[in-house]
Amino acid sequence: MKTIRHLLVACFCLLLAPQPARAAEGGIDVAEIVFGHIEDAYEWHITDIGKTSVSIPLPVIVKSSTGWHVFSSKRLSEGAEYEGLYIAREGDHAKQIVERNAAGEEVRPLDISITKNVLALFINSAILVAIMLGCARWYKRHEVSEGAPKGGVGMIEATVLYIHDDVIKACVGPQYRRYAPYLLTAFFFILVNNLMGLVPFFPGGANVTGNIAITIVLALFTFVLTNVSGSKEYWKDIFWPDVPTWLKVPVPLMPLIEFIGVFTKPFTLAMRLFANLMAGHAGILSIVCVIFITAQLGAGICASMSLIAVIFGIFLNALEVLVAFIQAYVFTLLSAIFIGMAHPETDLKKN
Amino acid sequence: MGLLTPNPGLLFWMVICFGTVFYVLARFAFPAIIGAVDKRKKYIDSSLEAARQANERLQQVKSEAEALMAQARQQQTAMLKEAAATRDRIIADARGRAREEAQKALDETRHQIAAEKESAISDIRRQVAVLSVDVAEKILRKELSKDQEQLDFVNRMIAEVESNNKIE
Numbered sequence: 001m002k003t004i005r006h007l008l009v010a011c012f013c014l015l016l017a018p019q020p021a022r023a024a025e026g027g028i029d030v031a032e033i034v035f036g037h038i039e040d041a042y043e044w045h046i047t048d049i050g051k052t053s054v055s056i057p058l059p060v061i062v063k064s065s066t067g068w069h070v071f072s073s074k075r076l077s078e079g080a081e082y083e084g085l086y087i088a089r090e091g092d093h094a095k096q097i098v099e100r101n102a103a104g105e106e107v108r109p110l111d112i113s114i115t116k117n118v119l120a121l122f123i124n125s126a127i128l129v130a131i132m133l134g135c136a137r138w139y140k141r142h143e144v145s146e147g148a149p150k151g152g153v154g155m156i157e158a159t160v161l162y163i164h165d166d167v168i169k170a171c172v173g174p175q176y177r178r179y180a181p182y183l184l185t186a187f188f189f190i191l192v193n194n195l196m197g198l199v200p201f202f203p204g205g206a207n208v209t210g211n212i213a214i215t216i217v218l219a220l221f222t223f224v225l226t227n228v229s230g231s232k233e234y235w236k237d238i239f240w241p242d243v244p245t246w247l248k249v250p251v252p253l254m255p256l257i258e259f260i261g262v263f264t265k266p267f268t269l270a271m272r273l274f275a276n277l278m279a280g281h282a283g284i285l286s287i288v289c290v291i292f293i294t295a296q297l298g299a300g301i302c303a304s305m306s307l308i309a310v311i312f313g314i315f316l317n318a319l320e321v322l323v324a325f326i327q328a329y330v331f332t333l334l335s336a337i338f339i340g341m342a343h344p345e346t347d348l349k350k351n
Numbered sequence: 352m353g354l355l356t357p358n359p360g361l362l363f364w365m366v367i368c369f370g371t372v373f374y375v376l377a378r379f380a381f382p383a384i385i386g387a388v389d390k391r392k393k394y395i396d397s398s399l400e401a402a403r404q405a406n407e408r409l410q411q412v413k414s415e416a417e418a419l420m421a422q423a424r425q426q427q428t429a430m431l432k433e434a435a436a437t438r439d440r441i442i443a444d445a446r447g448r449a450r451e452e453a454q455k456a457l458d459e460t461r462h463q464i465a466a467e468k469e470s471a472i473s474d475i476r477r478q479v480a481v482l483s484v485d486v487a488e489k490i491l492r493k494e495l496s497k498d499q500e501q502l503d504f505v506n507r508m509i510a511e512v513e514s515n516n517k518i519e
Contacts, residue, residue: 132380139387181377213357217365
């Protein structure tokens with residue numbers, strides 16, 4: 001057990017190392033592998049056969065100082081430069097497309113390339129829309145008297161109802177109907193992206209919901225919906241909460257805290273989802289990497305460690321399936337609670 | 352790319368993607384699913400209500416049928432009772448009439464017998480009288496064949512009459 005712990009510690013040390021650290025003996029760069037997976041990329045790397053890497057080149061769409069550029073990311077492979085654009089190796093913009101300005105500094109052009117995460121986003125969105133519309137079509141094709149759906153449609157229906165009744169209806173309050181479509185979309189969007197991220201091969205495996213940009217957009221949707229729909233009482237609770245007056249005047253301590261809370265709520269939403277999913281991907285990959293790290297330590301160690309790594313990997317994968325659901329659920333639940341909190345007057349009426 | 356710095360390109364595509372998915376699902380998928388489930392809920396409720404009503408109606412019909420049956424049974428009993436009474440009455444009537452008839456016949460017979468007896472007796476009486484007269488004639492004729500005996504007879508007769516008068 002000690003060796004495992006040492007290896008795990010080593011693994012996580014490698015992960016945490018700010019600079020890519022090469023494993024001395026074998027040349028397996030765990031940090032490179034893990035971060036290469038967790039981060040976005042201009043191509044979709046599938047596997048390596050021998051020395052050649054098999055990957056899907058994706059379109060680069062960039063508006064630089066010389067105008068719009070649209071080309072395949074293949075032209076930028078191996079650090080090549082194309083139309084004044086290249087992928088920076090280090091610095092602030094490492095692994096991102098940059099151009100040089102007049103002063104010779106690397107600057108980021110407007111970059112809306114179809115990266116790996118964007119393509120995964122497209123695929124997952126298409127899958128989600130297909131599943132849901134297929135589900136909706138079932139209801140059009142069947143009369144009410146034919147009873148409840150079975151199989152896949154039944155599963156989707158049960159999940160939709162679970163979220164709709166137990167989360168949205170329970171947390172948002174009486175005006176839940178207005179927010180149900182958004183919350184359901186958020187739940188299934190996160191769930192599908194989480195689960196697709198666990199599929200180890202194309203078109204899955206992209207770390208979409210473990211990317212801060214994705215979770216920030218989701219959180220922003222909740223933020224906007226919460227504050228735009230917020231009632232007068234909600235704003236009153238923020239700027240003039242029911243606390244002793246000395247907490248409000250002359251130093252607006254509580255209003256300040258409440259006001260900061262308006263922003264921390266969506267921020268925690270984004271960070272929670274991002275951190276959980278990112279950590280899950282990193283964890284699974286690190287465990288798998290144990291096999292390759294121990295390959296240099298001899299057949300016996302490698303075999304036993306591989307066994308442990310596989311068992312642990314299976315466990316982690318199962319855990320991540322659970323996490324995929326839980327994180328989607330938690331995001332939806334908290335969004336519903338925040339929206340419900342933006343309508344405190346309905347609660348007062350109820351009481 | 353730093354892990355914590357959101358990539359503007361990804362933000363842009365995410366907004367578009369999520370917006371589109373949200374629009375499509377919120378417009379076509381979730382209302383359809385929720386609506387269908389609500390409709391089914393209503394359908395089930397109405398079915399239950401209909402079943403309850405049907406059950407109630409069935410119960411009502413059953414009790415009606417039972418009442419009808421009870422009434423019919425009552426009527427049957429009444430009719431049977433009436434029929435029995437009628438029968439008894441008819442039998443009693445018949446019996447009474449028969450008795451009357453029999454009585455009448457008996458009486459008639461008795462009368463007839465009495466009359467017959469009467470006539471037979473009178474007949475016998477007459478014949479006995481005739482016979483006794485005949486016998487008396489024959490005896491007298493034999494007795495009065497001699498004069499002495501005729502005289503004796505007359506005397507005895509007178510004596511008899513005299514004794515009868517004395518007694519009176």
